Amino acid sequence: MVDDRWEHGSTFHLPRLESGDKMPSAVLPKGLTAGSGRIALALLLQHGHENHGWKRVWIPSYYCSDVVESLARIPIQIRRYPCGPLGTGPLPVALDGDVLMRVNYYGWGIPDPEHTFGGPVIEDHTHAPWGAAGSDADYSFASLRKTLPLPDGGVVWSPRSLPLPSPVPPHTAHEQAVELRLAAMALKAAYLSGAGIEKDAFRELDREAEERIALGHPSPLSAYSEVMLSRLPIKAWSEIRTENHHHLRSELAGAPFVTVLGPERPTSPPVAVLQVASECSRDALRAALIREGIYTAILWPIPSGTEARRPEDVEFSRTTLAVHVDARYTLDDMTRVARTIRALARSIELEAE
Numbered sequence: 001m002v003d004d005r006w007e008h009g010s011t012f013h014l015p016r017l018e019s020g021d022k023m024p025s026a027v028l029p030k031g032l033t034a035g036s037g038r039i040a041l042a043l044l045l046q047h048g049h050e051n052h053g054w055k056r057v058w059i060p061s062y063y064c065s066d067v068v069e070s071l072a073r074i075p076i077q078i079r080r081y082p083c084g085p086l087g088t089g090p091l092p093v094a095l096d097g098d099v100l101m102r103v104n105y106y107g108w109g110i111p112d113p114e115h116t117f118g119g120p121v122i123e124d125h126t127h128a129p130w131g132a133a134g135s136d137a138d139y140s141f142a143s144l145r146k147t148l149p150l151p152d153g154g155v156v157w158s159p160r161s162l163p164l165p166s167p168v169p170p171h172t173a174h175e176q177a178v179e180l181r182l183a184a185m186a187l188k189a190a191y192l193s194g195a196g197i198e199k200d201a202f203r204e205l206d207r208e209a210e211e212r213i214a215l216g217h218p219s220p221l222s223a224y225s226e227v228m229l230s231r232l233p234i235k236a237w238s239e240i241r242t243e244n245h246h247h248l249r250s251e252l253a254g255a256p257f258v259t260v261l262g263p264e265r266p267t268s269p270p271v272a273v274l275q276v277a278s279e280c281s282r283d284a285l286r287a288a289l290i291r292e293g294i295y296t297a298i299l300w301p302i303p304s305g306t307e308a309r310r311p312e313d314v315e316f317s318r319t320t321l322a323v324h325v326d327a328r329y330t331l332d333d334m335t336r337v338a339r340t341i342r343a344l345a346r347s348i349e350l351e352a353e
């Protein structure tokens, strides 16, 4: 990245691979790959409905609402139970045909329930797919495109070696969306390396691609992502994520008004989660960071009608920001981000006083 184009966060650009970059095959779980995380989940639920008699899925109240909405066409009832990054409330009593979803939020690990669920369990390992070893869930799935620089990708597997959903044929609408995303990623890479390209040239393509991929047309992983998945240096990148998170946390230690949440040293987290005092300060900090070229995420807004939504989760959703710590960034980048956050948080808090 050339210096006058320095920025942080937002969507991936096309990575430049060095000769010899190869990922050890054991890093990612083996399973059925698909076009996205939500496609992998939908294929799994359909498979469970047809083969295990699943009639109802319990999803944590704290979860990406777009993903839940995309499941509307699956012939399974969706219910929510109280669960979020800060812990699990009472689990539902498992009736015949019930399946429970658990989520590894931000690579912090799966929140521990007080008792076990009496039916099958699905785990979402999107935030740290390579940290899923040791899980005894019936099935697990992950979006790959959300944490790796791939235009599409998801995977479903069974830690208990149960039969997996059958592969689906390619879907033209998904393939076209992947083409758009690839174009956006290539143009962004050129922009960041100083080419005479305006940001608008890739941002609109990217937005359009995301809208189309998010429709979740049942589709396999694209040919491009299939090849790249076996070439990306995922193990090295996952170590960089751990170190970047650790470095950001150290640089923000003792900072007034901003707290980095979660375990001291999570394994390979995609983001660091920052908490500030109020929704108003959070929104002001996020806007000020955008002006400095630092693009953070809100993971996730929890709509007001969400079943089993708890006050502590609403508070978490409204007062936190996710700062990317993935392998696009060096320790120097993380220092720059931390210093900017410190300076901006202080001025925002002083204004609010």
Ligand SMILES: Cc1ncc(COP(=O)(O)O)c(C=O)c1O
Pocket: 035, 036, 037, 038, 039, 064, 067, 124, 126, 127, 142, 143, 144, 145, 146, 153, 154
């Ligand atoms: C935790 C989690 N699970 C699943 C998904 C769905 O993945 P995809 O967007 O690839 O369908 C997302 C995407 O935002 C996610 O953040």
